[in-house]
Amino acid sequence: xxxxxxxxxxxxxxxxxxxxxxxxxxxxxxxxxxxxxxxxxxxxxxxxxxxxxxxxxxxxxxxxxxxxxxxxxxxxxxxxxxxxxxxxxxxxxxxxxxxxxxx
Amino acid sequence: xxxxxxxxxxxxxxxxxxxxxxxxxxxxxxxxxxxxxxxxxxxxxxxxxxxxxxxxxxxxxxxxxxxxxxxxxxxxxxxxxxxxxxxxxxxxxxxxxxxxxxxxxxxxxxxxxxxxxxxxxxxxxxxxxxxxxxxxxxxxxxxxxxxxxxxxxxxxxxxxxxxxxxxxxxxxxxxxxxxxxxxxxxxxxxxxxxxxxxxxxxxxxxxxxxxxxxxxxxxxxxxxxxxxxxxxxxxxxxxxxxxxxxxxxxxxxxxxxxxxxxxxxxxxxxxxxxxxxxxxxxxxxxxxxxxxxxxxxxxxxxxxxxxxxxxxxxxxxxxxxxxxxxxxxxxxxxxxxxxxxxxxxxxxxxxxxxxxxxxxxxxxxxxxxxxxxxxxxxxx
Numbered sequence: 001x002x003x004x005x006x007x008x009x010x011x012x013x014x015x016x017x018x019x020x021x022x023x024x025x026x027x028x029x030x031x032x033x034x035x036x037x038x039x040x041x042x043x044x045x046x047x048x049x050x051x052x053x054x055x056x057x058x059x060x061x062x063x064x065x066x067x068x069x070x071x072x073x074x075x076x077x078x079x080x081x082x083x084x085x086x087x088x089x090x091x092x093x094x095x096x097x098x099x100x101x102x103x
Numbered sequence: 104x105x106x107x108x109x110x111x112x113x114x115x116x117x118x119x120x121x122x123x124x125x126x127x128x129x130x131x132x133x134x135x136x137x138x139x140x141x142x143x144x145x146x147x148x149x150x151x152x153x154x155x156x157x158x159x160x161x162x163x164x165x166x167x168x169x170x171x172x173x174x175x176x177x178x179x180x181x182x183x184x185x186x187x188x189x190x191x192x193x194x195x196x197x198x199x200x201x202x203x204x205x206x207x208x209x210x211x212x213x214x215x216x217x218x219x220x221x222x223x224x225x226x227x228x229x230x231x232x233x234x235x236x237x238x239x240x241x242x243x244x245x246x247x248x249x250x251x252x253x254x255x256x257x258x259x260x261x262x263x264x265x266x267x268x269x270x271x272x273x274x275x276x277x278x279x280x281x282x283x284x285x286x287x288x289x290x291x292x293x294x295x296x297x298x299x300x301x302x303x304x305x306x307x308x309x310x311x312x313x314x315x316x317x318x319x320x321x322x323x324x325x326x327x328x329x330x331x332x333x334x335x336x337x338x339x340x341x342x343x344x345x346x347x348x349x350x351x352x353x354x355x356x357x358x359x360x361x362x363x364x365x366x367x368x369x370x371x372x373x374x375x376x377x378x379x380x381x382x383x384x385x386x387x388x389x390x391x392x393x394x395x396x397x398x399x400x401x402x403x404x405x406x407x408x409x410x411x412x413x414x415x416x417x418x419x420x421x422x423x424x425x426x427x428x429x430x431x432x433x434x435x436x437x438x439x440x441x442x443x444x445x446x447x448x449x450x451x452x453x454x455x456x457x458x459x460x461x462x463x464x465x466x467x468x469x470x471x472x473x474x475x476x477x478x479x480x481x482x483x
Contacts, residue, residue, distance in 0.1 A: 047347050048364045063407065074346045074405065094347045094365045100403045 148412020
């Protein structure tokens, strides 16, 4: 990584769930960054080839970082800030209409 | 020393690749010359329908031709997939044209009546179906209240057009066909030896016994040099692509289809804007709004890509196939349905090009039809 992650101050610390583990992250970070820092991989399988994938461009372009976040499929984890209590899952299937954001 | 080929195919898009493949399968020595990546590549913008129900009003031979292609398609795509190990996403279990207004129902009903009236030995087999029948063909999705009826044809289907093109070019090369990029053709001239000399923009030349002009929007200028008329125009269509979803649409619905990989493609526009292949917010908005009227649950689905592409549109929407009288052995192949017609282009046109064997009524596809005094173009 080009930039070393500095120590997280206690007042910046949040906890959220990825798959079956709880990880800590700094408030304001993206889900993708926090997940990479915690070493969670793969974050999805390509729904066509089945190959394991992980966040790549970290700027909203490549769509490699799609995850199921708070029950919603196909969320770009690199464009989603982490939040206390968030529940994130690696996505091993295509999105389902029932699991899409209806905002 | 100029390159030589038995048949030179100008254009490596949906038409050139299909014809080139058919020619090499018959043992001809073929060279396809193609332009660079800045060319107007209609074959990279297709929607991917294999579609017969709306084809050939006013030219029954075209309805027959498109049905022949649809009937050959499973064998054609199956062999391609086998030869290239590519999955083409071809499926032909029927297709629907959804009607959301009384006007659309009336248009579909009228088309069906007219197609049935002009049908000869080959019965026209599309029919109107009601909302309940639509729901039984496409169970498990919620249709909008505006969906009242649809035109349905059991002959229609869809294919991944990018993979089709890739597979055709790959198979063509596996059969010994040669493919050369960055080669815009600027002139075609007969030689004293009875061949043709083809001038490339980089000043090289190619000698060929026969020439097939199949370069889409580039055809009119080259056809004119060979004494042929090609009155096609560009017509823009815009397409939106959604994120990948679980399979919800077992059949293509004209302007809405779900690919085997899960994306839903949304079309379609018919815009007369010249050689402008940009996409626009207002047309994209109309396409999305119509899709949501038909399938309300699409409202929560993300669009991940959008593009515009330019159809090659003959005045009557039907294909044009001609051999030059001025330069015998120079052929022209053009149409706006390169995906649907790929099977006949590959399996039928080589006999015409190599041996001048034409199916009955094939001459009806000549551009001479536009010179008849009673000719009237029908919007398509």
